[in-house]
Amino acid sequence: MTDTQSKLAERMTKSERDQSFPDSVPRDAATLMLIDRSGPNPLVLLGRRHANHKFMPGKFVFPGGRIEKVDAEMKAAAELDPTAAKKIAARPRDADMPAPRAFPLAAIRETFEETGLMLGVKGASSAPNVEWAGFSQADILPDLSQVHFIARAITPPRRPKRFDTRFFTVDAQHIAHKVEGVVGPDSELVELVWIPIREAKTLDMPTITGVVLEELEARVKAGMAHSLPVPFYFMENQQFLRELL
Numbered sequence: 001m002t003d004t005q006s007k008l009a010e011r012m013t014k015s016e017r018d019q020s021f022p023d024s025v026p027r028d029a030a031t032l033m034l035i036d037r038s039g040p041n042p043l044v045l046l047g048r049r050h051a052n053h054k055f056m057p058g059k060f061v062f063p064g065g066r067i068e069k070v071d072a073e074m075k076a077a078a079e080l081d082p083t084a085a086k087k088i089a090a091r092p093r094d095a096d097m098p099a100p101r102a103f104p105l106a107a108i109r110e111t112f113e114e115t116g117l118m119l120g121v122k123g124a125s126s127a128p129n130v131e132w133a134g135f136s137q138a139d140i141l142p143d144l145s146q147v148h149f150i151a152r153a154i155t156p157p158r159r160p161k162r163f164d165t166r167f168f169t170v171d172a173q174h175i176a177h178k179v180e181g182v183v184g185p186d187s188e189l190v191e192l193v194w195i196p197i198r199e200a201k202t203l204d205m206p207t208i209t210g211v212v213l214e215e216l217e218a219r220v221k222a223g224m225a226h227s228l229p230v231p232f233y234f235m236e237n238q239q240f241l242r243e244l245l
Helices: 003-014 069-073 082-089 102-115 130-138 207-222
Strands: 027-036 043-049 064-066 117-119 148-154 163-171 175-178 189-196 231-236 239-244
Touching: 003 207, 003 231, 003 239, 027 102, 027 117, 027 207, 043 102, 064 102, 064 163, 069 102, 082 148, 102 117, 102 130, 102 163, 102 189, 117 130, 148 207, 163 207, 207 231
Parallel strands: 027 163, 148 231
Antiparallel strands: 027 043, 027 064, 043 189, 117 175, 148 163, 231 239
């Protein structure tokens, strides 16, 4: 690892956390980092969570959430890059891991549910369940070929909630439709901000969000190829490790 990469793993290790809760199995989850590279300084989209939420109240986060079994059934205009799919499937925790395509699809669905933004292309779409109904109503098909796999991280043991999260990015030019009124004072996200990556690092956000921002910035500088290695963060013996997939 480079010095910068070592410092990212060290930052994760040194982050203050209460590990006194009963241990649990991590839940598969996915997060989407929308990026706008149309200008000289790339912008990312972050949302501020409601202050009354029990989980990360008031923090700036990327949209995301748990994988649902039905996510893998959603039709797509184009499939994942094979290299990205292989990396998503690497190092499975158990034999019940969802299909690789379920992860970016869940990230796209959660982004719509939390922000009102639909990612994909125009096309006849049939929803496998009510959560995907908005896409079929708007005739939007997710386009998985435009999704880049950026990082993976597993929440440390003995935390109140544990997730095995894959982080993805999609360029903002692939926003195909927007539903107004999703974000507001009574919503999960009370505001959205487009902000340069370097400025975003100064916001009040979870440690992993800041670390993945660094990984995204490095990926942009490296050219965003699907073949680039994907960092995987996990804790072992109270130390965070950073391995490459």
